[in-house]
Amino acid sequence: MVRRLEQGADQEEIRKAGATAAVVDASFSVAEGETFVVMGLSGSGKSTLIRMINGLLTPSAGHVYVDDEEITGMPPKALRDVRQQRMSMVFQHFALLPHRTVLDNAGYGLRIKGMDNAEIDKHAREALAMVGLEGWEQRYPQQLSGGMRQRVGLARALAAQTDVLLMDEAFSALDPLIKREMQDQLLSLNARLGKTIIFITHDLNEAMRLGDRIAVMRAGRIVQIGTSEQILNEPADDYVARFVQDVDRSRVLTAASICEECTALKADVSPDEALSMMHRHDTDRLFVSDGGRRLLGMLSAADCEQALRDGHSVVREAVVAVDDPVDGSTPMNALFARMSRHPVPLPVIDDEQRLVGVITPGKVFEALSREPHAESVGAPAAVKEASVSDV
Ligand SMILES: Nc1ncnc2c1ncn2[C@@H]1O[C@H](COP(=O)(O)OP(=O)(O)OP(=O)(O)O)[C@@H](O)[C@H]1O
Ligand SMILES: [Mg+2]
Known part of the structure; x- marks a missing residue:
C-alpha cells in the first residue's frame, strides 16, 4: 500500500483495495517551545497523526523523532518511558475518572509513573493552581462545568511536567466563550512555561489564535505549513484559500x-x-x-x-x-x-x-x-x- 501511495494512488484507491490510509504525507518538525497547530476537517487524519507522534500507533512508513531519539520501532518499555517522561496528552473529552477527586485526577499520570504520594499531591496542587482550580481539589468531576473539567485535564498534563504537550481537539467540546477563555489561559500559561505544544483542531480561528505555525491537513496530507499570516495571504492551493475566506483578517494580521x-x-x-x-x-x-x-x-x-x-x-x-x-x-x-x-x-x-x-x-x-x-x-x-x- 505504501508503494502505491508513493506512486500517487489517492485515499479512495487505497480504500477500494481494502485499507485506510489515514495519514499519507506529513513531514514537519516542531521547534522547542513552539505551538504547532494541526488543522483539518473531520477524518483528515489529525488524531492518527498525533497517535503516531506519541507512539500509540506505529507508522507503516516514515519516522518519528523526539529530540534525536527515533521512537518508531522502539521497544514497548522504552516507548512507555518516552511517553511518560517527555509528553503529556490532553483529550477532547477530558478522560477524567468520575469516582476520583479533582486532586486525584490531576495526579493520575504521576501515580502511573510510581511517584510517592506526597510528591504527587504537591505537583497536582501546583498544576491545579496554575489552571485556576485552587479550592476545588476535593470535588468530583460531575460537580464541575465543562470548562473546569477541561482545566483538570490540562492540570493533569501539566502536573506530569513534560516538555511536550499533545492536545487533540482539547477545547472542541466547549462552549464558544469558555473555549476562548481556555485559549487565553493556555496562551498566558505557556508564555510562562514555554512548553512545546502540538495542538490539533478543526477550528481555523482557534488555529490562528494559538499557533506559531499551522499545518493544514487534507485527506491525510499536509497541504501547507505556515504562520497564520502566510496561510491567510499565501494559501498554497484553492482548498486552503476556501478554508480561509471567512476569516476575520483584522484579527489575524498584525x-x-x-x-x-x-x-x-x-x-x-x-x-x-x-x-x-x-x-x-x-x-x-x-x-x-x-x-x-x-x-x-x-x-x-x-x-x-x-x-x-x-x-x-x-x-x-x-x-x-x-x-x-x-x-x-x-x-x-x-x-x-x-x-x-x-x-x-x-x-x-x-x-x-x-x-x-x-x-x-x-x-x-x-x-x-x-x-x-x-x-x-x-x-x-x-x-x-x-x-x-x-x-
Ligand atoms: N483504527 C482505525 N481503523 C480504520 N480506520 C481508521 C482508524 N482510525 C482512523 N481511521 C480512519 O482514518 C481516517 C482519519 O481518521 P482520524 O481519526 O485520524 O481523523 P481526524 O482528523 O482526527 O478526524 P476528527 O476531526 O473526526 O477527529 C478516517 O477516515 C478514519 O475513519
Ligand atoms: Mg480526531
Whole structure:
C-alpha cells in the first residue's frame, strides 16, 4: 500500500483495495517551545497523526523523532518511558475518572509513573493552581462545568511536567466563550512555561489564535505549513484559500505585517539635510532613529527650521518623542481607534524598539480588502516585509 501511495494512488484507491490510509504525507518538525497547530476537517487524519507522534500507533512508513531519539520501532518499555517522561496528552473529552477527586485526577499520570504520594499531591496542587482550580481539589468531576473539567485535564498534563504537550481537539467540546477563555489561559500559561505544544483542531480561528505555525491537513496530507499570516495571504492551493475566506483578517494580521516601508532620519544629520530630505520625500515630517534604528521620535519641518534658527548642528535635540509606538504584534483591529485619533502614520516597532515601518490608512484598507487567492504565491505588496531606510 505504501508503494502505491508513493506512486500517487489517492485515499479512495487505497480504500477500494481494502485499507485506510489515514495519514499519507506529513513531514514537519516542531521547534522547542513552539505551538504547532494541526488543522483539518473531520477524518483528515489529525488524531492518527498525533497517535503516531506519541507512539500509540506505529507508522507503516516514515519516522518519528523526539529530540534525536527515533521512537518508531522502539521497544514497548522504552516507548512507555518516552511517553511518560517527555509528553503529556490532553483529550477532547477530558478522560477524567468520575469516582476520583479533582486532586486525584490531576495526579493520575504521576501515580502511573510510581511517584510517592506526597510528591504527587504537591505537583497536582501546583498544576491545579496554575489552571485556576485552587479550592476545588476535593470535588468530583460531575460537580464541575465543562470548562473546569477541561482545566483538570490540562492540570493533569501539566502536573506530569513534560516538555511536550499533545492536545487533540482539547477545547472542541466547549462552549464558544469558555473555549476562548481556555485559549487565553493556555496562551498566558505557556508564555510562562514555554512548553512545546502540538495542538490539533478543526477550528481555523482557534488555529490562528494559538499557533506559531499551522499545518493544514487534507485527506491525510499536509497541504501547507505556515504562520497564520502566510496561510491567510499565501494559501498554497484553492482548498486552503476556501478554508480561509471567512476569516476575520483584522484579527489575524498584525501591525508588522501590514506596515509600509518608511524613511527614517538619523539623529545626527543637520537641520538642513533633514529639510532637504523631507522635501525629497514630499512630506513635512519624518521619524528619527538612532544609529541602531531604534525609534527616537518624530521631526517636523517647523521643528527643523527652529533648530536652524537656534543654531543646532544636528537635529537630535529637536526630535519630539512619540507617545506610544505600535508594537509589531498588535492585531490590526486594535489599530482602528488609534488611527482615528492620529492624523499621521503610526510608527511600528519591534521587540527592540527598532522602527520597522509605518501604518497608513491606505495599507490598512488594502490588507483588509485583499481577497485570498491561491495563484499569487509569494508575498503580496501589503505584507512584504517593510523596511526602513536610514538617511
Ligand atoms: N483504527 C482505525 N481503523 C480504520 N480506520 C481508521 C482508524 N482510525 C482512523 N481511521 C480512519 O482514518 C481516517 C482519519 O481518521 P482520524 O481519526 O485520524 O481523523 P481526524 O482528523 O482526527 O478526524 P476528527 O476531526 O473526526 O477527529 C478516517 O477516515 C478514519 O475513519
Ligand atoms: Mg480526531
